[in-house]
Amino acid sequence: xxxxxxxxxxxxxxxxxxxxxxxxxxxxxxxxxxxxxxxxxxxxxxxxxxxxxxxxxxxxxxxxxxxxxxxxxxxxxxxxxxxxxxxxxxxxxxxxxxxxxxxxxxxxxxxxxxxxxxxxxxxxxxxxxxxxxxxxxxxxxxxxxxxxxxxxxxxxxxxxxxxxxxxxxxxxxxxxxxxxxxxxxxxxxxxxxxxxxxxxxxxxxxxxxxxxxxxxxxxxxxxxxxxxxxxxxxxxxxxxxxxxxxxxxxxxxxxxxxxxxxxxxxxxxxxxxxxxxxxxxxxxxxxxxxxxxxxxxxxxxxxxxxxxxxxxxxxxxxxxxxxxxxxxxxxxxxxxxxxxxxxxxxxxxxxxxxxxxxxxxxxxxxxxxxxxxxxxxxxxxxxxxxx
Amino acid sequence: xxxxxxxxxxxxxxxxxxxxxxxxxxxxxxxxxxxxxxxxxxxxxxxxxxxxxxxxxxxxxxxxxxxxxxxxxxxxxxxxxxxxxxxxxxxxxxxxxxxxxxxxxxxxxxxxxxxxxxxxxxxxxxxxxxxxxxxxxxxxxxxxxxxxxxxxxxxxxxxxxxxxxxxxxxxxxxxxxxxxxxxxxxxxxxxxxxxxxxxxxxxxxxxxxxxxxxxxxxxxxxxxxxxxxxxxxxxxxxxxxxxxxxxxxxxxxxxxxxxxxxxxxxxxxxxxxxxxxxxxxxxxxxxxxxxxxxxxxxxxxxxxxxxxxxxxxxxxxxxxxxxxxxxxxxxxxxxxxxxxxxxxxxxxxxxxxxxxxxxxxxxxxxxxxxxxxxxxxxxxxxxxxxx
Numbered sequence: 001x002x003x004x005x006x007x008x009x010x011x012x013x014x015x016x017x018x019x020x021x022x023x024x025x026x027x028x029x030x031x032x033x034x035x036x037x038x039x040x041x042x043x044x045x046x047x048x049x050x051x052x053x054x055x056x057x058x059x060x061x062x063x064x065x066x067x068x069x070x071x072x073x074x075x076x077x078x079x080x081x082x083x084x085x086x087x088x089x090x091x092x093x094x095x096x097x098x099x100x101x102x103x104x105x106x107x108x109x110x111x112x113x114x115x116x117x118x119x120x121x122x123x124x125x126x127x128x129x130x131x132x133x134x135x136x137x138x139x140x141x142x143x144x145x146x147x148x149x150x151x152x153x154x155x156x157x158x159x160x161x162x163x164x165x166x167x168x169x170x171x172x173x174x175x176x177x178x179x180x181x182x183x184x185x186x187x188x189x190x191x192x193x194x195x196x197x198x199x200x201x202x203x204x205x206x207x208x209x210x211x212x213x214x215x216x217x218x219x220x221x222x223x224x225x226x227x228x229x230x231x232x233x234x235x236x237x238x239x240x241x242x243x244x245x246x247x248x249x250x251x252x253x254x255x256x257x258x259x260x261x262x263x264x265x266x267x268x269x270x271x272x273x274x275x276x277x278x279x280x281x282x283x284x285x286x287x288x289x290x291x292x293x294x295x296x297x298x299x300x301x302x303x304x305x306x307x308x309x310x311x312x313x314x315x316x317x318x319x320x321x322x323x324x325x326x327x328x329x330x331x332x333x334x335x336x337x338x339x340x341x342x343x344x345x346x347x348x349x350x351x352x353x354x355x356x357x358x359x360x361x362x363x364x365x366x367x368x369x370x371x372x373x374x375x376x377x378x379x380x381x382x383x384x385x386x387x
Numbered sequence: 388x389x390x391x392x393x394x395x396x397x398x399x400x401x402x403x404x405x406x407x408x409x410x411x412x413x414x415x416x417x418x419x420x421x422x423x424x425x426x427x428x429x430x431x432x433x434x435x436x437x438x439x440x441x442x443x444x445x446x447x448x449x450x451x452x453x454x455x456x457x458x459x460x461x462x463x464x465x466x467x468x469x470x471x472x473x474x475x476x477x478x479x480x481x482x483x484x485x486x487x488x489x490x491x492x493x494x495x496x497x498x499x500x501x502x503x504x505x506x507x508x509x510x511x512x513x514x515x516x517x518x519x520x521x522x523x524x525x526x527x528x529x530x531x532x533x534x535x536x537x538x539x540x541x542x543x544x545x546x547x548x549x550x551x552x553x554x555x556x557x558x559x560x561x562x563x564x565x566x567x568x569x570x571x572x573x574x575x576x577x578x579x580x581x582x583x584x585x586x587x588x589x590x591x592x593x594x595x596x597x598x599x600x601x602x603x604x605x606x607x608x609x610x611x612x613x614x615x616x617x618x619x620x621x622x623x624x625x626x627x628x629x630x631x632x633x634x635x636x637x638x639x640x641x642x643x644x645x646x647x648x649x650x651x652x653x654x655x656x657x658x659x660x661x662x663x664x665x666x667x668x669x670x671x672x673x674x675x676x677x678x679x680x681x682x683x684x685x686x687x688x689x690x691x692x693x694x695x696x697x698x699x700x701x702x703x704x705x706x707x708x709x710x711x712x713x714x715x716x717x718x719x720x721x722x723x724x725x726x727x728x729x730x731x732x733x734x735x736x737x738x739x740x741x742x743x744x745x746x747x748x749x750x751x752x753x754x755x756x757x758x759x760x761x762x763x764x765x766x767x768x769x770x771x772x773x774x
């Protein structure tokens with residue numbers, strides 16, 4: 001396989017856009033990415049769209065085709081993918097693979113979701129899966145429930161404190177305040193996080209990511225031609241996809257999918273956790289980020305609490321994590337989330353991250369997980385980027 | 388790229404299965420395909436699931452993971468794809484590409500849809516796209532409307548008769564009666580078709596495919612190892628995906644996506660229309676099949692009506708089409724449709740098609756189209772299979 005580079009990135013501020021069509025959201029991010037690459041839409045040879053669930057608003061099928069038609073891009077192969085909460089990363093990986101194997105020289109990967117236009121009940125239907133209610137839906141085994149159990153178990157096994165878990169939210173909201181594309185831009189204090197509305201003990205509201213509307217896009221090209229488009233291409237050093245189940249871990253203090261994906265990604269890149277200058281990881285809940293530190297090898301098992309408390313996951317620390325503000329600040333805009341993480345890392349590797357810049361960043365890791373509790377299914381994607 | 392073979396196929400009778408879960412439907416087809424390949428589930432290294440819209444019944448995300456977990460297959464890469472009505476073919480093509488490029492030696496592609504468990508109104512929401520109502524939803528520009536316009540224009544330009552168009556339904560229902568997996572198994576006479584309830588003039592009810600529930604699956608392997616699994620592997624000689632729009636044709640009497648995909652597929656296989664011994668094409672409406680004859684080169688432009696009238700698209704004719712009974716008999720079970728077409732062709736190439744067998748069939752063509760009228764977007768997949 002040949003080397004692939006990211007030559008363009010396009011984001012937008014995640015938020016509530018009930019007044020815009022899902023096509024308009026996708027179009028904004030795609031245009032931004034194509035312009036950033038110094039390309040015209042006609043330079044794109046293939047595209048993947050990530051979208052989880054555009055149904056309830058009647059946004060229809062073929063969302064990738066619909067968005068790209070707005071750009072005049074109608075005759076290239078376009079497909080939509082879904083992989084739970086890791087949907088955006090799945091779109092990126094498929095586009096990367098097609099360039100790496102020579103199916104095309106350039107490709108666009110984007111993700112788009114419009115979640116706030118419909119009632120919360122409809123959103124919950126997706127995540128609780130009415131058809132699976134017979135199994136455990138009635139028992140409250142929802143996403144906050146799963147992650148609260150994980151927090152409790154981590155506290156019991158490793159002495160992690162609820163303050164340490166809450167510090168993840170404080171850190172991420174601090175960086176979110178520096179990111180013009182974040183949805184929540186007010187920093188929060190530790191006291192505010194701890195005293196906020198309890199969602200599922202010990203997780204309070206600021207420790208649970210909001211949902212939102214928005215899109216993100218990246219343009220890839222064969223590395224050999226990348227400088228035609230961009231003077232600062234970023235190389236994809238590893239792309240890994242794994243599936244699994246929550247119960248494979250046999251424990252509620254780590255993700256088996258994380259561990260397997262990280263091992264494969266480090267092997268593919270010929271790097272180790274110590275080489276990672278910064279990372280974007282899937283902080284759907286505060287405790288998730290803390291567990292990901294350990295699963296990805298940024299610290300040892302059980303030391304995630306101390307890692308955040310000591311500032312090792314902050315800018316200036318050993319491995320800055322979620323300088324974008326993470327899902328906790330940006331919101332989890334499902335189809336767009338994975339791509340949005342990559343957008344942040346490319347900006348960091350280019351030195352374009354402004355006040356949240358990690359100085360001298362050369363190697364970055366992106367981690368995006370997904371799962372459906374009611375069928376005990378999970379997925380994980382990891383990408384390692386280098387400049 | 389290396390040669391890829393189909394080593395296992397699994398179908399099931401399409402119909403109404405409100406009493407079963409979508410997981411159970413998918414599982415049945417996947418198990419059938421894996422057994423047909425002489426494999427165990429653990430022999431499968433990668434999977435793609437095709438599904439358009441499992442939302443309203445709360446069937447949840449990660450449908451591929453959920454189905455395969457029932458088989459104990461949890462740790463292989465699994466993704467879901469959607470490409471409108473060509474969703475199943477998109478899953479097949481992605482799996483084919485991964486084997487062809489060496490990402491894996493074996494792969495499973497399956498499609499599943501459960502459409503009858505929800506009200507018709509919800510189904511219509513998908514196809515009319517409430518968000519696009521401002522454009523043309525209120526003008527009745529639905530799928531039957533589009534295809535009725537196509538029929539009218541074909542009649543006006545080429546003298547095609549409504550009897551000829553109706554003969555497509557008569558032929559396909561005749562074959563559907565010979566296919567134990569078809570949903571509609573009663574043959575219909577020309578008189579019955581012409582006198583049936585008018586849906587959109589000149590298309591009567593039997594000329595519009597029903598929807599349904601069901602699944603279909605195929606197992607692929609590198610050709611070099613195919614005989615380990617199956618003594619009669621079928622080779623994939625061409626796989627083509629194109630996108631486009633209805634308006635690209637500049638005419639309502641052909642599909643631009645068909646024509647471009649067919650040209651590319653014949654080139655890739657080194658074959659022409661005259662080499663095709665039989666085909667499964669996307670007969671969502673009777674007139675669509677007639678137009679596909681022309682677009683795929685089975686007859687000349689404007690001669691589709693005569694082609695079916697003379698029996699050239701029937702068994703014993705020049706190019707037998709839709710010996711499975713087509714969508715008009717099986718129903719359009721969206722995610723499953725494209726895979727189901729491939730299942731029929733593999734059975735034909737193996738000589739296992741029973742009373743609907745095309746004697747001596749060596750080369751077969753599969754055609755599956757999709758589109759979303761309200762955004763004027765279209766897609767088309769063509770696969771050519773050989774034994």
